[in-house]
Amino acid sequence: MRTRTVVLATLGVLVAAGCATMGMSDEEAEAKATAMMKASFKASGQATLDRIDQDDMQKMCSHYVGDKKMPKEVAERLEKQQQALIKYPAGDKYLGDWQSGEKIAQSGVGKQFSDDPKAPSGANCYACHQLTKTEVSFGTIGPSLYNFGKTRGFTPEMQKYAYSKVYNSQAFSACSNMPRFGQNGILTEQQIKDVVALLMDPKSPVNQ
Amino acid sequence: MNRLAGAICTIFAAASIGTWAQFETSTSRTTVQEIERYREALADGNPAELWEARGEALWKEKRGPKGATLEQCDLGRGPGVVKGAYAQLPKYFADTNKVEDLESRLVTCMVTLQGFTPEQAKKDPFGGPGKKSNIEALVAYVTAASRGAPMNVSITHPREEEAYEIGKRIFFHRGGPHDFSCASCHGLDNQRIRLQDLPNLTRTADAQRAYTSWPAYRVSQGEVRSFQWRLYDCFRQQRFPELEFTSDASVALTMFLAKNANGGVFNAPSIKR
Numbered sequence: 001m002r003t004r005t006v007v008l009a010t011l012g013v014l015v016a017a018g019c020a021t022m023g024m025s026d027e028e029a030e031a032k033a034t035a036m037m038k039a040s041f042k043a044s045g046q047a048t049l050d051r052i053d054q055d056d057m058q059k060m061c062s063h064y065v066g067d068k069k070m071p072k073e074v075a076e077r078l079e080k081q082q083q084a085l086i087k088y089p090a091g092d093k094y095l096g097d098w099q100s101g102e103k104i105a106q107s108g109v110g111k112q113f114s115d116d117p118k119a120p121s122g123a124n125c126y127a128c129h130q131l132t133k134t135e136v137s138f139g140t141i142g143p144s145l146y147n148f149g150k151t152r153g154f155t156p157e158m159q160k161y162a163y164s165k166v167y168n169s170q171a172f173s174a175c176s177n178m179p180r181f182g183q184n185g186i187l188t189e190q191q192i193k194d195v196v197a198l199l200m201d202p203k204s205p206v207n208q
Numbered sequence: 209m210n211r212l213a214g215a216i217c218t219i220f221a222a223a224s225i226g227t228w229a230q231f232e233t234s235t236s237r238t239t240v241q242e243i244e245r246y247r248e249a250l251a252d253g254n255p256a257e258l259w260e261a262r263g264e265a266l267w268k269e270k271r272g273p274k275g276a277t278l279e280q281c282d283l284g285r286g287p288g289v290v291k292g293a294y295a296q297l298p299k300y301f302a303d304t305n306k307v308e309d310l311e312s313r314l315v316t317c318m319v320t321l322q323g324f325t326p327e328q329a330k331k332d333p334f335g336g337p338g339k340k341s342n343i344e345a346l347v348a349y350v351t352a353a354s355r356g357a358p359m360n361v362s363i364t365h366p367r368e369e370e371a372y373e374i375g376k377r378i379f380f381h382r383g384g385p386h387d388f389s390c391a392s393c394h395g396l397d398n399q400r401i402r403l404q405d406l407p408n409l410t411r412t413a414d415a416q417r418a419y420t421s422w423p424a425y426r427v428s429q430g431e432v433r434s435f436q437w438r439l440y441d442c443f444r445q446q447r448f449p450e451l452e453f454t455s456d457a458s459v460a461l462t463m464f465l466a467k468n469a470n471g472g473v474f475n476a477p478s479i480k481r
Contacts, residue, residue, distance in 0.1 A: 024370070024373055026377075029373045029374055029376070029377045030377045030381075032370075032374050032377070033374045033375075033377035033378045033381055033457075033460075034381070036374055036378070036456050036457045036460060037378060037381065037457045039455070039456065039457075040451065040452050040455030040456050040457030040458060041443075041448060041449040041450060041451055041452060041455070041457070042449060042450050042452055043449050043450075044449050044450035047384075047447065047448060047449040047450065048449065049449055051383055051384040051385070051447065051448055051449055052381075052383050052384075052448065052449070053383070054381075054382065054383055057387070058382040058383055058387055061382050061387075062377070062380045062381050062382045062389060065380045065391065065395070066380075066410065111384070111385045111386065111447045112444050112445060112447055113444060113449060113450055114444060126402065127401050127402055128401065136403075137402045137403050138402065139399070139400045139401040139402050139403075139404075140398075140399050140400045141392075141393070141396065141399045141400075141401065141406075170387075177392045177396075179385070179386040179387055179388070180387060184385040184386070184387070185385065186385055186386065
């Protein structure tokens with residue numbers, strides 16, 4: 001379960017409520033923004049209002065933006081917290097089916113209030129990453145993952161790393177833009193293995 | 209189409225063509241050129257004119273329990289002044305003691321002048337198959353009257369400044385199962401999602417290009433989409449709950465984005481894929 005900071009946010013709102021708006025501190029403005037969002041959204045389908053609440057990582061990464069650089073010790077604390085949350089598959093088996101992984105990488109559905117909550121989610125990897133030479137419709141927010149396994153070596157250690165990174169990107173790079181697919185229950189264990197196979201299977205088009 | 213539709217946060221389509229130049233492979237350069245040609249072809253005839261005409265008729269039609277037109281509606285430049293009004297919104301209105309964007313101000317006028325209830329005024333905020341939205345037509349009419357006007361949004365009133373500061377925090381607020389904020393896609397320079405270029409809305413030039421191109425006729429939807437719709441659908445893709453029409457958070461976020469676009473020349477309703 002994610003560590004909720006609702007209590008802190010609520011306290012912040014109470015403090016902020018008594019203050020003038022001019023010269024609001026960041027903390028006051030953030031607490032007001034959270035309270036305002038709570039009153040401005042309505043639960044819809046699977047998207048409940050608690051999605052506006054923030055865990056420690058979300059809160060810190062919303063605070064240290066723009067010119068405000070996150071202190072190194074905060075980043076390290078967040079990464080350690082997230083590393084401790086990773087659940088690895090039984091028997092150290094990380095590779096699934098790359099063909100299924102490719103389908104998951106192409107699909108952007110899942111978790112929206114307009115989505116069927118019973119249907120499996122995609123990971124939409126191509127939205128942000130280049131993966132293969134055949135798919136030219138890819139985004140650039142994340143680095144190119146073309147030849148991911150080929151350049152890093154098809155080792156068990158690299159398989160485990162790829163699994164961890166897809167499971168919880170924040171464990172290695174605090175405030176990464178990439179979703180925590182395992183930690184937040186977007187993908188199942190088998191789906192993550194399939195995506196790892198897309199990256200790490202020598203036969204996958206990623207490594208051709 | 210599915211790929212594009214499935215892409216997350218495809219906000220502000222076609223807003224910053226210049227950033228494409230950063231991209232390197234020849235395959236994609238060709239794709240980019242083709243997309244630019246497509247956009248040029250689209251701009252030749254914009255069906256948004258039909259929404260503008262319907263909006264103008266609605267503006268001048270006696271409607272509601274009071275049988276009044278909207279011609280005395282004060283959009284911020286005085287009762288009945290439509291020209292250039294949108295380029296100065298959102299702003300603080302003393303009569304409601306609130307910061308209002310265009311859509312919330314239209315609701316206010318429909319309530320005060322025409323006698324509709326707020327619920328009636330907010331009904332059908334967005335059009336769909338077999339369902340016309342009066343608000344979207346009115347938005348098309350009013351925004352078109354700001355074509356050529358430089359964006360000039362003020363945050364001198366304390367309530368305006370407060371809205372801007374809170375809107376900024378909403379922009380950076382990460383949440384939901386995907387940990388997304390607006391900034392996940394719109395706080396970076398020269399990035400794309402799939403083939404869609406993403407404006408960095410914290411930078412003046414990108415914010416100007418993007419904000420001044422909404423509302424827009426969306427070819428893929430056959431509808432003119434307001435800025436309220438743009439935010440509503442972005443939050444859906446952000447995996448947030450449903451943004452309430454004209455809610456305080458929607459107005460505050462609009463204030464942040466509109467202010468960042470100050471100085472840009474307004475040029476909408478535009479046309480997008």
